[in-house]
Amino acid sequence: MKGFDLAAILGNAEYMAMLAHGIQITFVIAICSWLLAMSLALVLLAIRFSPGRIGNSAVAAYVSYHRNVPTLVQLMLWYFGIYTLLPSGIADWLSAHSAEMVFAIIGLGLCQAAYFSEDLRSGLRSISPGQMEAARALGHGYISAMRYVLIPQGVRNALPALVNHSVSLFKNSSLAIVIGAPELSHAVKEIENLSFRTFEIYLIGTVLYLVFSLIIMAAGAWLTWRADPLNGASR
Numbered sequence: 001m002k003g004f005d006l007a008a009i010l011g012n013a014e015y016m017a018m019l020a021h022g023i024q025i026t027f028v029i030a031i032c033s034w035l036l037a038m039s040l041a042l043v044l045l046a047i048r049f050s051p052g053r054i055g056n057s058a059v060a061a062y063v064s065y066h067r068n069v070p071t072l073v074q075l076m077l078w079y080f081g082i083y084t085l086l087p088s089g090i091a092d093w094l095s096a097h098s099a100e101m102v103f104a105i106i107g108l109g110l111c112q113a114a115y116f117s118e119d120l121r122s123g124l125r126s127i128s129p130g131q132m133e134a135a136r137a138l139g140h141g142y143i144s145a146m147r148y149v150l151i152p153q154g155v156r157n158a159l160p161a162l163v164n165h166s167v168s169l170f171k172n173s174s175l176a177i178v179i180g181a182p183e184l185s186h187a188v189k190e191i192e193n194l195s196f197r198t199f200e201i202y203l204i205g206t207v208l209y210l211v212f213s214l215i216i217m218a219a220g221a222w223l224t225w226r227a228d229p230l231n232g233a234s235r
Contacts, residue, residue: 009200015191022187023208029104029173029183034166036109041116048121049146059117066114072175075107079179104176104183108169115165123158124150156227163220167213174209184208 009015044062047055066074083091083103094102127150135145155162174185188205192198 004200005197006200006203008197009191009195009204012195015195015201018187018191019184019204019208022182022184025101025181026170026173026183029101029108029176029181030170032105033108033112033173034169036105037112037116037169040110040113041120044113044117045120045124048117049124063114063118066111067118071108071111071172072178074111075104075175075179078107079103098181100176100179100181101183103179104173104181108172108176112165112169112172115168116162119158119161119165120154122161123156124154126157127153159220159224159227163217163224166220167216170213170216171209 044059048059050056079100083094083099086094091099131149131153132145135149136142140149173183176183177185177189180186184205188201191201195201
């Protein structure tokens, strides 16, 4: 086919339905991965600040692995490696319940947890040690001081880095195409195979990723602004 015809994609109900489904799956993967990553990051952070050397070493090894092995390789290891080692009953259940999406969420979530935990650790380390001493002097225990005094400040300090890595997580959801998850990149590729409108569909996919990433960045910038004590939100 010759000529640029964006309407050939946008005016086709089947293609638009495929794009809508891909966007939906992309956000499911991104949001679930983010929740898994943040939950695990808080656990890793708690272990990192504990006095035990074994726990600290284990977390350091976890972070080192996930920060130095490409995310794509980790996804392939989960789907093409670990998936095949599971008991047949579990494997069959996963196969019937979108195994590709499940392993994309697991792989991306575990990987991103390493980055989130380091962001939060840097945020907490930027707080003056006197904050803990002041909290203890006011009657707070260790857990109470962390919950009500240090962690809120640490999260506020870490917000810019957390936002950047959240955007990276959203973009990395496109890597799930290699294991067959029907997300946005997969939908774009399928439409390209059906329509032969390569430039048009990849242009649409590019614009969609750009718009969603900018929205996430804008939301993050707003949260960072709101969390700034000078703006009166953190009182």
